[in-house]
Amino acid sequence: MSDRRKFLKTAALGGAALTLGLSASAENPEVTSSKKKKKPGPVFKGGLVLSTWDAGISANQAAWKAMEGGGKALDMAEKGVNDTEADFRNLSVGLGGLPDREGHTTLDACIMDSNGMAGSVMFLEHIKHPASVARRVMEKTPHVQLVGEGAYRFAIGEGFPHDEYVSDEAQKAWKNWLKESKYQPIINIENHDTIGLLAMDTQGDIAGACTTSGLAYKIRGRVGDSPIIGAGLYVDNEIGAATSTGLGEAVVRTCGSFLVVELMRQGASPQQACEEAVLRIQKRHSNFKDFQVGFLAVNKAGEIGAYAVQPGFTYALYKNGENKLFKSASLIQPK
Ligand code: SD4
Numbered sequence: 329m330s331d332r333r334k335f336l337k338t339a340a341l342g343g344a345a346l347t348l349g350l351s352a353s354a355e356n357p358e359v360t361s362s363k364k365k366k367k368p369g370p371v372f373k374g375g376l377v378l379s380t381w382d383a384g385i386s387a388n389q390a391a392w393k394a395m396e397g398g399g400k401a402l403d404m405a406e407k408g409v410n411d412t413e414a415d416f417r418n419l420s421v422g423l424g425g426l427p428d429r430e431g432h433t434t435l436d437a438c439i440m441d442s443n444g445m446a447g448s449v450m451f452l453e454h455i456k457h458p459a460s461v462a463r464r465v466m467e468k469t470p471h472v473q474l475v476g477e478g479a480y481r482f483a484i485g486e487g488f489p490h491d492e493y494v495s496d497e498a499q500k501a502w503k504n505w506l507k508e509s510k511y512q513p514i515i516n517i518e519n520h521d522t523i524g525l526l527a528m529d530t531q532g533d534i535a536g537a538c539t540t541s542g543l544a545y546k547i548r549g550r551v552g553d554s555p556i557i558g559a560g561l562y563v564d565n566e567i568g569a570a571t572s573t574g575l576g577e578a579v580v581r582t583c584g585s586f587l588v589v590e591l592m593r594q595g596a597s598p599q600q601a602c603e604e605a606v607l608r609i610q611k612r613h614s615n616f617k618d619f620q621v622g623f624l625a626v627n628k629a630g631e632i633g634a635y636a637v638q639p640g641f642t643y644a645l646y647k648n649g650e651n652k653l654f655k656s657a658s659l660i661q662p663k
Contacts, residue, residue: 356645356654359599359632368597371532372630377408377646379525380573380624383418384644387411388651391527401535402441402463404527409437409459409537412523416495420521423456424495425541427502428548429509433495436555437462437539440563446472448555449479456491459539462555472557476549505545522554524561524571526626534626536563538571552576558586567593568628570601574621574637582608588625588633598625598633606635606659622656635659 375395377388391408399407409421416424427433437458438448447466449458450473461483465474474482484490522540538561540554553559553576560576562585563569570588572579579585584605591601602623610616622636624643634643634654639662644653 356632356634356652359634359657368627368629368631371628372528373530373532374630374648375530375646376528376626376630376632377404377525377644377651378527378624378626378632379408379644380523380571380622380641381521382642382644382653383412383415383421383521383523384525384642385651385653386415387523387525388644388646391525392646392651395527395529399529400442400531401527401529401533402439404529405439405525405535405537406459406463408525408527409523409539410457412521413437413457413459413539416493417497418521419495419498419501419541419544421523421540422458423454423491423493423541424498426498426544428542428550429502429505429511429545430548431499431502432548433498433541434548435539436542436551437537438555438557438561439463439466439535439537440557440561440569441466441535442533442563442565444564446557448473448557449475449483450551450555451476451549452479452483454490454492455480455483455488456493457488459537461486461488462537462539473555475551502545511545520573520620522560522573524554524573524624526563526569526571526624528626528630532628534563534565534569534628536561536569536571543576553579553584556580558583560585562586562589564589564593566628568598568626570598570605570623570625572621572623573641575619578609578613578616578619578621581612584609584621584623588623592625592627598627598631599635600633601625602633602635603659606637609637610659617660 390411394407622641
């Protein structure tokens with residue numbers, strides 16, 4: 329991680345803590361027990377936003393603002409992740425993201441609403457807000473997924489502007505990477521910061537969105553879990569929702585977010601469900617110690633869960649008038 333990047337991360341976290349009077353903490357009373365099975369309570373109608381990594385604090389605020397402006401869960405999800413997409417300093421989301429190995433930043437995003445409808449774009453270039461294009465795919469086409477040039481043409485046709493923005497920092501990092509061209513992602517540093525956001529409005533309805541520039545220095549054309557319904561995101565408004573971050577291939581292989589929601593359907597708490605999904609990844613990947621995957625989940629009662637393969641996964645929760653950053657528990661214990 330470059331010094332500048334380190335600084336930005338620290339500054340962003342410190343800044344959020346400063347302005348909101350918050351501190352990062354592992355103790356989250358909202359996380360349900362991983363031991364006991366208990367019936368979820370009544371549907372939570374206080375509004376809630378749950379999102380991945382440190383940038384989730386700002387995304388949650390944007391989602392909350394959308395709700396206060398009369399938006400529903402879907403608007404909260406879209407506006408929340410738009411906030412991260414617009415931050416060109418983020419090296420894993422939006423047009424500021426680290427490029428593929430040919431030097432191009434390509435974007436993946438999806439969105440799901442409370443009626444089980446879904447939209448997704450993959451391998452999309454030159455568009456600032458892929459999650460909004462995904463929403464348009466959901467609302468205006470008979471399809472779920474659009475890819476590459478077709479997705480780009482659809483976006484332009486829908487009035488999204490072409491954006492030539494190229495991040496100097498991302499290009500510099502790529503040129504540095506080219507010197508050795510060794511594909512060995514660094515846990516919690518590269519391929520970190522994808523935003524997956526789950527929103528619950530004051531009707532108790534749930535929606536979600538996930539958006540990323542994908543793995544740094546990926547093969548051109550590679551698509552990960554983030555835009556795949558059931559992998560990077562799944563919402564079932566009867567049960568709850570889940571989202572993921574980290575090595576997308578491991579999540580796709582295990583249908584991660586769908587698995588989490590189905591486990592909740594069978595009676596698991598959000599925390600139990602996230603832990604089980606991580607265990608499934610461990611079981612299927614002998615190299616699990618070499619990568620990170622994190623899951624977040626929420627159920628209709630507004631209970632939440634968070635679990636990761638490695639320590640270091642953070643998430644933001646806006647609930648009961650507070651927007652706080654937490655450290656997730658993990659399969660591998662911190663040293
Ligand atoms: C991917 N899951 O494309 C994404 C990467 C990620 O933070 O989560 N980065 O595999």
